[in-house]
Structure formats: C-alpha cells, structure tokens
Amino acid sequence: MAKPVSIEVYNPSGKYRVVSTKSMPGTRWINLLVEQDCRVEICTQNKTILSVDDIIALIGDKCDGVIGQLTEDWGETLFSALSKAGGKAFSNMAVGYNNVDVNAANKYGVAVGNTPGVLTETTAELAASLSLAAARRIVEADEFMRAGLYEGWLPHLFVGNLLKGQTVGVIGAGRIGSAYARMMVEGFKMNLIYFDLYQSTRLEKFVTAYGEFLKANGEQPVTWKRAASMDEVLQQADLISLHPILDKTTYHLVNKERLSMMKKEAILINCSRGAVIDEVALVEHLKANPMFRVGLDVFEDEPFMKPGLADMKNAVVVPHIASASKWTREGMATLAALNVLGKIKGYPAWADPNRVEPFLNENAPPPAACPSIVNAKALSLPVSKL
Ligand SMILES: NC(=O)c1ccc[n+]([C@@H]2O[C@H](COP(=O)([O-])OP(=O)(O)OC[C@H]3O[C@@H](n4cnc5c(N)ncnc54)[C@H](O)[C@@H]3O)[C@@H](O)[C@H]2O)c1
Numbered sequence: 001m002a003k004p005v006s007i008e009v010y011n012p013s014g015k016y017r018v019v020s021t022k023s024m025p026g027t028r029w030i031n032l033l034v035e036q037d038c039r040v041e042i043c044t045q046n047k048t049i050l051s052v053d054d055i056i057a058l059i060g061d062k063c064d065g066v067i068g069q070l071t072e073d074w075g076e077t078l079f080s081a082l083s084k085a086g087g088k089a090f091s092n093m094a095v096g097y098n099n100v101d102v103n104a105a106n107k108y109g110v111a112v113g114n115t116p117g118v119l120t121e122t123t124a125e126l127a128a129s130l131s132l133a134a135a136r137r138i139v140e141a142d143e144f145m146r147a148g149l150y151e152g153w154l155p156h157l158f159v160g161n162l163l164k165g166q167t168v169g170v171i172g173a174g175r176i177g178s179a180y181a182r183m184m185v186e187g188f189k190m191n192l193i194y195f196d197l198y199q200s201t202r203l204e205k206f207v208t209a210y211g212e213f214l215k216a217n218g219e220q221p222v223t224w225k226r227a228a229s230m231d232e233v234l235q236q237a238d239l240i241s242l243h244p245i246l247d248k249t250t251y252h253l254v255n256k257e258r259l260s261m262m263k264k265e266a267i268l269i270n271c272s273r274g275a276v277i278d279e280v281a282l283v284e285h286l287k288a289n290p291m292f293r294v295g296l297d298v299f300e301d302e303p304f305m306k307p308g309l310a311d312m313k314n315a316v317v318v319p320h321i322a323s324a325s326k327w328t329r330e331g332m333a334t335l336a337a338l339n340v341l342g343k344i345k346g347y348p349a350w351a352d353p354n355r356v357e358p359f360l361n362e363n364a365p366p367p368a369a370c371p372s373i374v375n376a377k378a379l380s381l382p383v384s385k386l
C-alpha cells in the first residue's frame with residue numbers, strides 16, 4: 001500500500017482531477033487549468049525525486065491527467081495506474097522524454113506531452129556559457145581569486161583558448177543544437193561542422209549568409225560543413241557541443257575510443273543527457289589530458305557524478321540548469337499543463353510543435369490544441385490546423 005503524499009489543492013470542486021508531481025514556476029498554468037474546470041493537486045512532499053510508489057499514491061483512484069518531471073520513471077507501472085484511474089494524459093515538464101516509456105503509454109492509450117521550443121535559446125545560452133567558461137578557465141580563475149592567490153598580472157596566468165576562427169562542432173543539430181551553432185558562429189566567428197541524421201538547411205543558409213556578410217565587409221568568412229560521420233566532427237572541431245536526444249543510438253555516443261579521436265586541447269560541452277557520454281571514460285581522459293576541458297550540465301547518474309570528476313580542474317560542472325530562466329520555466333509549465341488539459345478536453349494535437357509561441361502569449365487565450373504530444377500519431381489523435 002503506497003504511503004499518502006502531501007498536496008496543495010486549487011479549485012477543489014473542479015470536474016477534472018489534474019495532478020502535478022512538483023510545484024512549477026508561475027501561476028498561469030494553474031489558472032488555465034482552473035478556468036477549464038480542473039481541480040489541480042500539486043505535490044508538496046519535501047523530496048526531490050519521487051518514487052513510482054509516491055506517484056501511484058498521488059494518482060489515486062480517479063485522475064484525469066498528470067504533469068510529471070524528467071527525474072521520474074514513467075513506465076508500465078505508472079501508465080497502468082493512471083489508466084486504471086481513468087487518466088488519458090501525461091506530460092513531462094521537459095522537452096526530453098527518455099524517462100518515459102512511450103510504448104507503455106501507447107498500450108494504455110495515454111497521450112505523452114513534452115515542452116519543445118520554449119527552452120531552445122535558454123538551453124543554447126547555457127551551452128554557450130559553458131563553452132566560454134571552459135575555454136577561458138573562468139571557474140578555475142574565480143577559485144584562484146577567492147583563495148587569495150592572485151599576486152599580480154602574469155603573461156602565463158590562466159591562458160585559455162581563443163574561439164574566433166576555430167571550428168565549433170555540433171552533434172545533434174535540432175532545435176537547440178542549431179540555436180547554439182548560430183550563437184557560436186555569429187558571436188565568435190567560428191566555422192561550423194555538424195553531424196545529424198538530418199540535414200539542417202536553415203542552419204547552413206544562416207552560416208552561408210553570415211559568411212557572405214563578413215566577406216563583403218573585408219573579413220574572413222565563416223564556413224560550414226555537414227559531416228558524414230560523428231567521428232569527423234570529433235577529429236576536426238576545437239569545441240564540440242552535444243545536443244542529440246538520448247535513446248539507444250546515442251547512449252555512450254562519446255566513449256573512450258571517441259574521446260581519443262579528439263584534439264588534445266579540445267573542449268567538450270554536454271547539455272543533452274548525461275548518458276550520451278561514458279562518464280567513467282571521460283574522467284580518465286580528463287586526468288590523462290590536462291589541456292582537454294569539459295563543460296557539463298548533465299551527468300550519467302544524476303544527481304551524482306562519477307568518482308573523480310569533482311576533482312578535475314579541467315571540468316566545469318553545473319546542476320542541470322540549462323533551461324533555468326524564469327520565462328522558460330514558466331513557459332514549460334504552461335505547455336505541460338496545456339498538453340494535459342488539451343487531451344482531457346478532446347482537443348487535437350498542434351500541427352507543429354516547433355511553433356508553440358501562440359500557447360505562450362499571456363495576453364490571449366491559448367489555441368484549443370495540445371501543444372506537443374509525442375505519440376499523437378501512434379494514438380491516431382486528430383491534428384489541428386496552425
Ligand atoms: N540540459 C537541459 O536542461 C536540457 C534542456 C533542454 C533539452 N535538453 C536535451 O536536449 C535534447 C535535444 O532537444 P531539442 O529540442 O534540440 O530536440 P530536437 O529533437 O530538436 O533535436 C535533437 C536532434 O538530435 C538528432 N539526433 C538524434 N539521434 C542522433 C544521433 N544518433 N546522432 C546525431 N544526431 C542525432 C535529431 O535528428 C535531432 O535533430 C532533448 O532531448 C533533451 O534531452 C536538455
């Protein structure tokens with residue numbers, strides 16, 4: 001028997017019961033649900049990661065939909081419990097949904113939502129921040145200052161890497177990878193090499209146009225290349241940022257062998273999912289190559305780091321904060337709530353989850369659609385017109 005979990009309730013007499021496993025930023029998401037006759041229950045348990053049992057207790061006997069978090073294990077057990085309670089909708093408050101067994105959701109006819117777009121630039125900005133922090137050794141230098149070790153300017157003090165004119169490599173040039181590439185190309189005049197399963201024509205056009213602009217102004221033009229393999233990116237780039245989804249094909253994509261292909265002074269950034277890198281191999285590589293640097297927002301066994309990583313001066317580590325801006329987190333909460341609400345109300349799935357702006361406009365009611373349902377096709381859900 002699952003233990004009871006503490007909750008906060010909005011609109012107790014609402015017809016539809018929607019549970020959020022965590023308190024989420026902003027109030028718009030709560031208001032949108034309440035206005036549409038939902039009773040909203042928010043888990044207030046003082047526990048960062050809820051277990052499957054905790055969530056079963058939250059779902060209870062009657063639940064129309066759940067908004068959950070990427071730290072939770074949404075598999076057969078939870079979808080079966082949600083379906084038994086009459087639930088038809090689940091949304092992660094995240095774009096990544098590797099914590100969700102979509103086949104299990106399909107089996108129980110539960111729609112699975114995610115929150116694309118609203119976090120694209122925010123996440124890319126953190127990847128850019130880590131790139132600069134690693135290239136210019138900002139964390140090491142900050143620690144040095146605070147330790148009272150600075151005795152005056154020296155020619156060799158904290159010499160790092162200049163990005164201008166170097167090559168940035170992007171693995172996974174989807175929404176976030178492309179936004180990051182544009183920032184680094186335009187902001188730092190870097191050349192681009194990328195690898196993705198699909199061609200990113202818009203990104204290529206952007207770099208071409210910027211290169212032409214630079215040339216017309218008497219500067220060295222930037223260039224782009226779509227690599228035929230990921231290894232080509234690893235071998236040629238000076239700064240590499242990982243932005244693929246995590247699935248079976250990207251698990252330990254960067255392993256011992258691939259680390260050894262990279263330049264000795266390369267910089268590796270990961271704001272995707274921790275398991276895209278073999279973190280044990282990475283620690284060994286950092287130890288053996290002190291000029292190689294990494295910037296990590298995500299870790300293989302979050303919230304833990306593999307032994308030795310915390311001791312490495314050539315690693316900058318932050319706790320999975322890439323989407324953590326107020327506007328973005330409030331928007332993620334709104335999209336997640338509207339995914340669940342839309343399914344409960346029988347609305348269609350939005351035709352283009354890359355264009356979710358109409359759902360984020362606080363001055364107008366959101367469209368009558370679910371912003372992003374990843375299994376819309378598998379469940380044969382109707383699709384809205386834009
Ligand atoms: N650190 C964070 O807080 C944070 C924030 C947002 C997103 N993310 C992660 O970033 C991921 C990407 O988000 P997005 O919105 O850009 O998604 P997206 O779907 O737009 O982009 C993912 C890209 O990866 C590519 N890809 C898939 N398999 C690949 C492979 N084997 N090799 C190379 N490329 C491959 C896809 O073709 C796609 O272009 C999310 O799935 C999530 O895990 C993390």
Ligand SMILES: O=C(O)[C@H](O)CO
Nearest residue numbers: 093094095096119323
């Ligand atoms: O996938 C995501 O959205 C992130 O990891 C959290 O923003």
